[in-house]
Amino acid sequence: MSRQNIAPEKITKPIQLLGAWLVGLFSVNSTFLFAAVNIAEPAWIPGSLVVAAIVNVPVFLVAVFILQTKFRPELQEDSYYAEYISQKTNELIRVSASPHSTQELLSKIEVLEARLAGLVSSNGEESISEFNGLLFGVNLHLKDRDRIKTVLSEHGVLKVTKFGDPDNEPADRVMSISQYLSAEKVRKLVILAGKLGMDGYRLFDNHMEETEEDVLIGSYGGVQFEVI
Structure with a gap:
């Protein structure tokens, strides 16, 4: 049986968490069915494991349906969810920027400053x-x-x-x-x-x-x- 490895530090978005849940469901059900095949005594354990594996699927699908409908805003990325909360509560929500987005913003600011420096001289007159x-x-x-x-x-x-x-x-x-x-x-x-x-x-x-x-x-x- 192939083993699914999940790196928690790489799960940074809610939609990735949903994918991790799918892998988890597959792993749990595979474990139940594998145990059911290899356990003979007591006799009630294999049947219980098979039933548990079967019940897991609709329970998981119902949970996913609820998440994708009632709690869909909560599955968005931080920036979109912050905007949603801000519009819903009319409160200012601050979201910390990632280092990559911060560096990109600083680069754009530097480009704008360079263009302004070319248009305006030190004494405030227009530069040719x-x-x-x-x-x-x-x-x-x-x-x-x-x-x-x-x-x-x-x-x-x-x-x-x-x-x-x-x-x-x-x-x-x-x-x-x-x-x-x-x-x-x-x-x-x-x-x-x-x-x-x-x-x-x-x-x-x-x-x-x-x-x-x-x-x-x-x-x-x-x-x-x-x-x-």
């Missing part, structure tokens, strides 16, 4: 975090090139290149912005152009011109729009 994905080019002829790079760094810019013709200085301080950027990014770049002291800005097709930079500060094109 989307500049991180843009490539800026700064003309080598600009006298305040170092200051411009410092301002770009303060606004989260991570990639800057140097461009320009060594023998040809730009006539005006113009920022060229890729026409493929979103309207919101263009708006913020125009604000940035004002902070950098640009005379104006223009939109250009960096794909057609095969320019890897998304923004050119000190470009050679003329002013298309003035900075207000």
Whole structure:
């Protein structure tokens, strides 16, 4: 006869307890029938064991039926049962969280905090975090090139290149912005152009011109729009 092993520490849910009861019923009835076959004297014992095994089944089924109907809420997991009690009694029920769910909640909180940190700077103003994905080019002829790079760094810019013709200085301080950027990014770049002291800005097709930079500060094109 095969032996059913039940690890009590692994039974953490009511539905698992029900399964353990089924295994218990099978084990008890198997024991009764095995004993009935192997016990000859006194004569009344085998019959009693067989009757007990037979009666066990309907008694167990009735008990399971009652549990699944009248006491069904009590068979739910702790979190669902706590919600049921809270709705039934209108009282606040606290359920201790498992280490796994607590760690998952902390991870989600950390992700939200990281997103908020990218949206709001330390002084409470909106951070232009989307500049991180843009490539800026700064003309080598600009006298305040170092200051411009410092301002770009303060606004989260991570990639800057140097461009320009060594023998040809730009006539005006113009920022060229890729026409493929979103309207919101263009708006913020125009604000940035004002902070950098640009005379104006223009939109250009960096794909057609095969320019890897998304923004050119000190470009050679003329002013298309003035900075207000």
